Amino acid sequence: MVGEAFSVTVGQARLAGWQAGEGLPVVFLHAGVCDKRMWESQMAAVAEEGWQAIAYDRRGYGETVSADEAFSHVDDLEAVLKALDIHAAVFVGCSMGGGLALDFALRHPGRVIGLVLIGTSVTGAPWSATDAESQIEAAEEDAFERGDLDMLNRVQAHEWLDGPRAQSGRVGGAVRALFMDMNAIALAKxxxxxxxxxxxxxxxxxxxxxxxxxxxGDEDFTALIDRHEHLSEEMPNAFAAVLEGVAHIPSIERPELVNSMLLEFLDAIEGGDDEENIDDTDD
Known part of the structure; x- marks a missing residue:
C-alpha cells in the first residue's frame, strides 16, 4: 500500500482509496482491467517529489464494495474530491480512467490543472479492429459467453498487458501476476x-x-493508437508521445519511463511553464 488508506461512502457504496504526500493533488484513475494498485509506483514517485497522490477503486473494482444502484462514475469522483477537500487537481487516467478524467474535465473545466491520459477511452469514440485484433476479441467474447472467468482473464491479459498483436505471455513475472489478480477481482464482482x-x-x-x-503504447490496439493521434490534433494544449515496446498498461510494464514523463509534466505545470513546455506536436 502507498501512503494511508481512506474510504468514501456514496449511496450504498464504499469507495476504497490511498493517499500519500502533501502539495498540489494528483488523482490517479485506473483502467477497466485493473485497480488502484496499477499506480503504486507513480504514486510513490509523485509523493516523494512534493505532490499529493490520490487513487481509489471505482465501483466494481478492487477493495470498493457497492450495491447495484443507480450511480455515475463522475459523481463518485466528485464525492471523493469533496471528502478529501480537493477543489482542483491534475488527473492521471489510463483507458477507462482517462475517459472518466475527460468526462470530468468537460463538466468542470475550472477544476482541472492538467491531464495525463494513457491509451485513453473517450465516451462515444469509434472503434475498429484489424483481423488479428478481431481474433482475440472473438476469443474474449467466447470466454465471456461460456462464463469461464479464468480463461477470460488470460485472454484479457493477452489483449491489454501483452498487446493484441504480441505473443501471449510477452509480459511475465510479478507484473503479470499483478494484472491477473487485479482483473480477477474485477471479473468476480x-x-x-x-x-x-x-x-x-x-x-x-x-x-x-x-x-x-x-x-x-505502440503494442496497444490500432484503434487506440489512431485515437491518440486524433486527440493530439484536436486538443489545443496537448503533447503526445508513443511509448515503444509497451501495450495498454505501461504504468506497471515500464514504471520508470512513465514516472519520468509524469514528473517532467508536473514540473512544467508547477513552474507555470505549461505554455512553453506543452505544445501540440506529436513525437
Whole structure:
C-alpha cells in the first residue's frame, strides 16, 4: 500500500482509496482491467517529489464494495474530491480512467490543472479492429459467453498487458501476476447494471483546454493508437508521445519511463511553464 488508506461512502457504496504526500493533488484513475494498485509506483514517485497522490477503486473494482444502484462514475469522483477537500487537481487516467478524467474535465473545466491520459477511452469514440485484433476479441467474447472467468482473464491479459498483436505471455513475472489478480477481482464482482452513462465526449475534445500529456503504447490496439493521434490534433494544449515496446498498461510494464514523463509534466505545470513546455506536436 502507498501512503494511508481512506474510504468514501456514496449511496450504498464504499469507495476504497490511498493517499500519500502533501502539495498540489494528483488523482490517479485506473483502467477497466485493473485497480488502484496499477499506480503504486507513480504514486510513490509523485509523493516523494512534493505532490499529493490520490487513487481509489471505482465501483466494481478492487477493495470498493457497492450495491447495484443507480450511480455515475463522475459523481463518485466528485464525492471523493469533496471528502478529501480537493477543489482542483491534475488527473492521471489510463483507458477507462482517462475517459472518466475527460468526462470530468468537460463538466468542470475550472477544476482541472492538467491531464495525463494513457491509451485513453473517450465516451462515444469509434472503434475498429484489424483481423488479428478481431481474433482475440472473438476469443474474449467466447470466454465471456461460456462464463469461464479464468480463461477470460488470460485472454484479457493477452489483449491489454501483452498487446493484441504480441505473443501471449510477452509480459511475465510479478507484473503479470499483478494484472491477473487485479482483473480477477474485477471479473468476480457482481454486475452493476444501473450506471448512468456520461454524454458523448468524442466530438468535444477541442473544448478540453487543460495542459495534457497523451501517451500510448505502440503494442496497444490500432484503434487506440489512431485515437491518440486524433486527440493530439484536436486538443489545443496537448503533447503526445508513443511509448515503444509497451501495450495498454505501461504504468506497471515500464514504471520508470512513465514516472519520468509524469514528473517532467508536473514540473512544467508547477513552474507555470505549461505554455512553453506543452505544445501540440506529436513525437
Amino acid at each position: 457482481p454486475a452493476l447494471t444501473l450506471e448512468e452513462r456520461s454524454p458523448h465526449a468524442w466530438t468535444r475534445m477541442a473544448e478540453v483546454g487543460a495542459p495534457t500529456l497523451l501517451l500510448v
